[in-house]
Amino acid sequence: MRHWTDRINAAFERYLPEKRLFLRSEDSTRFVRLRALPQAVIITGTGAFVAWTIIASSIVFMEAIGSTDLREQTRREQIYFERRLTELATERDRSAAEAQAAHDRYAEAMDRVATMQGALLASEQRRAEMESGIETLQGSLRERIRERDTARNSLAEIESTTASDELVRAAARLAEVEQTLDFLMNALSDTAQEREAVMALADSASQQVEHLALEYRLIQDRNHRIFSQLEQAVEVSMVPLERMFRAAGLPPEQLLQQVRSGYQDRTTSLMPISISTSGTLDPQGDEARANGVIAALEEINMYRLAAQRTPFAMPVRAGVRQTSGFGTRRDPRTGGQRMHNGVDWAGAQGTPILTTGAGTVTFAGRQGGYGNLVIVRHDFGIETYYAHLHTINVNVGQRVSRGDRIGGMGTTGRSTGVHLHYEIRVGGRPINPMTYIRAAQNVF
Template sequence: MFERMSYRINHILEPAFPEQRLFLRSEDGTRFIRLSPLTQFLGWTGSAGFVAWAIIATAVLLMDSIGSGSIREQAQREQQLYEERLQVLSAERDARATEALAAQGRFNLALAQISEMQSELLASEDRRKELETGIGVIQTTLRRTMAERDNARASLEDMLAAAREEAQGPSIAAGEEASDMLTFMTAALERTAGERDRMAQEALDAEELAREMIFEGRLRDERNDQIFQQLEDAVSVSLEPLDAMFRASGIPVDTILDSIRAGYSGQGGPLTPLVLSTMGGEPDADTMRANQILSEMDRISLYSVAAQKMPFANPVKSAVRFTSGFGMRWGRLHAGSDFAGPVGTPIYATADGVVVHAGWSSGYGRLIKIQHEFGIETRFAHLSAIRVQKGQRVSRGERIGDMGNSGRSTGPHLHYEVRIDGEAVNPMIYIKAANNVF
């Protein structure tokens, strides 16, 4: 049956592929191979299929090469844009750091001026009280002297009247006695008048000094107000971005500050309060204003300490590509952010903490876990090298590993996670918040 079917096929193909004979000559003789129409058809079909496959494969490779070139060019453009963005952010961070240092210097200078002015105010207050006491004594003495003068004048008039009455029955001895008394009383009255004039002049001088001190006090108050206004503006400029950064962290700001304050036990470091003396009296407006500024500066100092303990930093400082963010992906939660770059790119700790894991973990590959304050944990996955050990304490900005492609990874990149009490949060919240401050 097979032979009959082969014969029919050959008969059908014979007009297009007539039977051919291939002669092979050797020393022993001449042989030939008969090529039937079916054999020729199969050979031609195979050759045509091979040629078609070669053309299609060449076209596919050419298109893939063109596509790869476009992807590489796009990746280079994205990398260039990312590097430019990093340079801009770095310049902004340096400018903000310079402004913060300048504001800190202005604050320290103004604080010294406040202390000096406070001392001057206290000294002027003491002088004012002494002057008030002196004026009171002068006024009392003046009133007493004037009363004595009036009494002496009345006594003199009485004595003159008595002398005139006695003069009607004159005697030489009585006249001489009256004359001596009159001379004595006149001299006493002149001394009293001189003392009165001197005391009156001292009172006028004291009043003039009091007016000058009041004028100086007003000038000092105006200067104090200007200095306080500059301090309040500088503190506000420094405090507002810090408040916004810590509010974005997702942890109550009061909880953070209370924890940092408790860690210092209220002694030493930036948390030591500065108290201005009020000489035992009620604090005045300037003292209350200064204490408010000091309270806000204490808050800034607490923020500075807390910022080192929370992951307000970028784990990669080199030029890398942001390839995947936090959120649902393919029906599953992608619990971190991915940064792609060359193998061996340095990876840095984003906050002070203790290494709780440094080794291989299924899926993560080479993994580092760092425990921070406030229940925060950071994870660095798919590393090519680990440069820390479990239990080691690390500081923010310290190199802890190298970027790699270990574990379930499709290419060299860093998978970076931030977790609060075990629950994953978006790491970009912290990175973007820090970009506005550092």
């Protein structure tokens, strides 16, 4: 073995000559001899340590940059989501107003059509009466024509056989018959003109009814396209919210029921639409679809309220690194295995600690191994713990919102360095906080 090391030392002495380190004391002098092989081992170990330090620092730096970009992207997506909801609500209100205006126009048109139909029926009745009168007049006319012919024949006979007084009476009778015929002909002409006017009015009313029916069908088609787009947009907006709550172990149906039971105020824009109709218009299809969209928007609003009251956010935002996760780990003090009920982030002392959801402060003070501790009670039986704080900025009973500062990072209590210990408890049972944080990564 020694012969093998001597050969290696001989090979490296050309590049790493032997060095001696002298150690002098008061009464003696000693030296340590460093041959080529130990020098090579020391240089290699030092270089490996420096390389590992550079690589680890680069990884930490890249993770910090990546987390900052992810939060900025999440903030932009949240702004876009809110703007999209506002646009959908505006478009829904506009389409509802247009549908109501179209309904009013159609109802007015149906009233006009009903009036025209009444006038048409009255004119048809008058035309039937006139036709009956014309038939009677025609019968009277034929009778008068026969009388006129008879009178002419009698006049001819009188002219040849009777005296002049009989001729005068026959001429007077003939004049009377001709006057009656003139009256009947004028009555027939007036009746024909009135019948033509009534028929023209009926044709105009029929054309107007067809035009209104076509306009109504176009409005229905446009409303169908608008409602289809609204329904699709609402579904796309609601799916990520349902997925987020299910990933966090919160059943959406039970969650919405609890939010509705404690939320009585309802905005006018989310009230169901109720349209009073008359005549033959049946808007139940559009009304039902509009109320369906309104109900979905109200459900999205309930999800938004529930998300504000649920701890989905990060308790620290910048300049920190995660040092310990949830679960069994090696205790840094005793060296034994111990359950770790939260997640630890290390950073500079005084780093702002923020609430992860709206709630009420139930504890703010010192508590055993937690050191300076703040406990916030949220809805749905959820509590969040913020431990080892350097400073506490809230009081018991205080209402806090997501993002409010409750203290600064420290190292109080059972701690080996400056860090935040963060816990989430549901019904008093600790769960992994990263479940909530990861569930909301693609939503907020």
